[in-house]
Amino acid sequence: MTNDSTMNNHHAAGRVLKGLVGFAFILMLNPGPEAAGQIPGSGVWDLHPEQRWQVTESLRIGEGRGEGPAAFGFAQCVAVDPLDRIWVTDGFAHELRVFEADGSHVRTVRKLPEGAGEFQIIGEAFPGPGDRIWVEERSLRRYQIFDTAGTWVGSQEFILPEAPEATRAWTRQGLMVAREVFDQEVDTIRFYELADGALRETDRKRTWPAQRMSTHVVTVGAPEGKLSVSFLEAIPFATQPSGFFGSDLDLWTARGDGPNRYEIRRTSLETDDDLLSITQGYEPVRVPDAVRRAAADSLVELHTSTGNRLLSEIHWRKLPNRYPAYESLHVSAGGEIWVRRVLAAGRFGFDVFAPDGQYLGQPEVPQDLGLMSIRVIKGNSIYAIRTNADGLDQIVRFDVAGMGETRAATGFLAGCLEF
Numbered sequence: 001m002t003n004d005s006t007m008n009n010h011h012a013a014g015r016v017l018k019g020l021v022g023f024a025f026i027l028m029l030n031p032g033p034e035a036a037g038q039i040p041g042s043g044v045w046d047l048h049p050e051q052r053w054q055v056t057e058s059l060r061i062g063e064g065r066g067e068g069p070a071a072f073g074f075a076q077c078v079a080v081d082p083l084d085r086i087w088v089t090d091g092f093a094h095e096l097r098v099f100e101a102d103g104s105h106v107r108t109v110r111k112l113p114e115g116a117g118e119f120q121i122i123g124e125a126f127p128g129p130g131d132r133i134w135v136e137e138r139s140l141r142r143y144q145i146f147d148t149a150g151t152w153v154g155s156q157e158f159i160l161p162e163a164p165e166a167t168r169a170w171t172r173q174g175l176m177v178a179r180e181v182f183d184q185e186v187d188t189i190r191f192y193e194l195a196d197g198a199l200r201e202t203d204r205k206r207t208w209p210a211q212r213m214s215t216h217v218v219t220v221g222a223p224e225g226k227l228s229v230s231f232l233e234a235i236p237f238a239t240q241p242s243g244f245f246g247s248d249l250d251l252w253t254a255r256g257d258g259p260n261r262y263e264i265r266r267t268s269l270e271t272d273d274d275l276l277s278i279t280q281g282y283e284p285v286r287v288p289d290a291v292r293r294a295a296a297d298s299l300v301e302l303h304t305s306t307g308n309r310l311l312s313e314i315h316w317r318k319l320p321n322r323y324p325a326y327e328s329l330h331v332s333a334g335g336e337i338w339v340r341r342v343l344a345a346g347r348f349g350f351d352v353f354a355p356d357g358q359y360l361g362q363p364e365v366p367q368d369l370g371l372m373s374i375r376v377i378k379g380n381s382i383y384a385i386r387t388n389a390d391g392l393d394q395i396v397r398f399d400v401a402g403m404g405e406t407r408a409a410t411g412f413l414a415g416c417l418e419f
Contacts, residue, residue, distance in 0.1 A: 043352075043361030053352070053363035053402040055382065061086070061103045062394035069097050069105040075385045075393035077125045078375040079133055081148050086383065087125055087133055088395060094122040096135055098150045099395075107150045116144070116155060128170045129194065143199075156199045159192050169245040175202070177245050177269065186210055189251075189269065206269060214238035216318075218299075221309040228311055236295040237287055239324035246331065250275060254329040254339070260284055262325035264337060264353075278337070278357045284322045285342050292316040326351075332377040336360075336403070340374065363400070372396060 045052040062070045073092025080086055084101035096119065098106040111118040123136025132153065134143045141158040159178065167179040176192040176199065189206040192199050215232040222228070234240060239256035246252055249269045257263040257279060266276040296316035303310045323342040330338040335355030343349045343362070348370025352360045372384035382398040 043359045044354075045361030045363075051402060052361060053400050055363055055365040055369065055398050055400050057366060057396060058381070058399040059103050059397040060386075060394055061099055061396075062388075062392060069108050070099075070103075072097075072393035072395070075395060076123070078383050078385065078395060079125050079127060080376050080378045080383060081127075081133070082131055083148065084379075084381075085148070086395060086397075089122050089125045089135060091122060094119045096122065096125065096146070096150075109146070109150060109152070112144060112152050116152065119144070126169060128176075129174055134170075159199050159201065167245065169247070171245075171249050172247050173249055175249065177249070179245075206272070213240050216314075217312060218303065218314070219311040220303050221311045223307040223309065230312075233299070235319065236299070237292070237320040237322070237324055239326065242326070242329045244329075244331075245269075252329060252331055254326060256325040260325075262339070264329065264339070276357050278353060280339070280351060280359065282325060282341070282351075283344065285344060285346065287319075287321055287323055288346070289316070291346075292319045292321070295319060328374065330374055330377050333379065336377070338374075338377060366398070369398060 062072055072088065072090050074090060075088050076091040077089045078086065085106065086099045086101070088097045088099070089095075090097060094110060096109040100106055109119070117137070117140055119137055120139040121137070123138045125133055125135045128134045128145065131148055133146050135146065137144050143156045143158070144152060145154045145156065147153050159176070168176055170176050174193060178190050178192065180188045180190065186207045187210045189208070191202045191204040193202055214235045216235055217230055218233045219228055219230040239262070241253065241255045243251060243253035246266065251267045251269055252264070253267070254262060254264050260283065261279055261281050264276070264278040264280070265274055267274050293316040296314050296319060299314050300310055325341070327340045327342070330340065332338065337353040337355070339351040341349060341351060348367055349362050349365055352363060354360055369384065372386040374382060374384045376383040380400045380403040382400065384396045384398070386394045386396050388394055
């Protein structure tokens with residue numbers, strides 16, 4: 001078993017690195033039909049500016065406090081239930097915490113009922129059948145299951161040999177979809193169901209050609225002696241494939257498509273057909289040399305902060321000089337597509353598309369949202385995680401004026417299961 005100190009160091013390093021390289025996964029679908037490119041600035045809101053959405057902060061949990069239930073050492077995951085309660089897993093305290101929509105604390109769970117143990121290495125939380133939430137307990141290799149009141153109602157064994165490394169999600173069809181990464185050439189997607197009170201694998205299975213991240217080799221040596229290790233690390237500012245499972249047995253993916261375009265696909269996991277395909281043009285934005293230097297310096301500090309020696313070169317001039325085509329892909333409960341990007345002059349923003357793929361434009365957003373990790377878009381709200389100057393995480397909600405309530409804004413949504 002990995003001890004808390006090791007896990008916490010791992011989480012902290014992962015958070016620094018994730019902030020540098022953005023959100024990445026390692027899956028590519030077979031190419032589908034070609035979609036028409038769209039020109040930047042040709043959205044609905046450019047023709048009707050009065051319809052442009054405006055994003056403003058409405059709630060912050062954890063502001064200015066270093067103790068109590070609203071102090072998060074490492075907010076791993078955010079989920080939102082049908083009552084708009086906010087569920088957070090803290091990877092430092094190994095606790096599940098539940099908050100009302102107004103931010104007031106409902107309950108904290110670490111110790112489970114007698115015989116079920118307690119959270120020792122808490123993992124991700126994600127919605128399951130019957131509006132219940134499933135929370136990983138990695139040391140016991142079990143899913144702990146809770147109802148909407150935060151009451152423990154049971155557990156299930158992990159269904160994959162390497163469950164913490166797999167991506168999982170429940171669908172409206174009552175199937176759990178899980179992605180395995182055991183092969184360098186293909187990824188495997190398996191399907192599970194609850195049968196006779198137990199989680200069992202079905203006969204369905206999908207495999208996809210795998211496209212890996214843009215990486216460079218890093219070699220680190222021990223403080224003393226000849227021991228060293230080499231590994232692959234994502235390159236800052238490179239456009240990385242991105243994606244996640246949808247709730248209707250579908251898969252959303254994004255990838256760069258040439259020097260000034262990106263592509264979004266929604267693909268059926270039942271038929272392998274493309275349900276939606278978008279190719280969007282954009283104007284490339286140059287990364288200032290000072291920002292490239294800072295990114296390289298941060299990586300060097302990350303690899304040497306524990307006393308290790310960096311044996312490979314990380315030089316800022318070798319980093320891309322253009323920002324990536326996008327930083328992350330998000331889909332709201334109603335199907336609106338949000339593509340997070342760096343815009344002209346280094347501003348942060350989104351390209352937003354209607355559920356049918358029509359380009360709406362770029363909403364007005366506060367720039368500090370660009371420093372946060374966006375986790376859930378539900379109803380007319382965006383839920384994000386921000387790390388403050390003291391290294392503590394905060395849960396921040398933003399409301400989207402003009403968006404209105406989306407068609408499918410019920411049920412749980414979880415923001416921790418990107419590939």
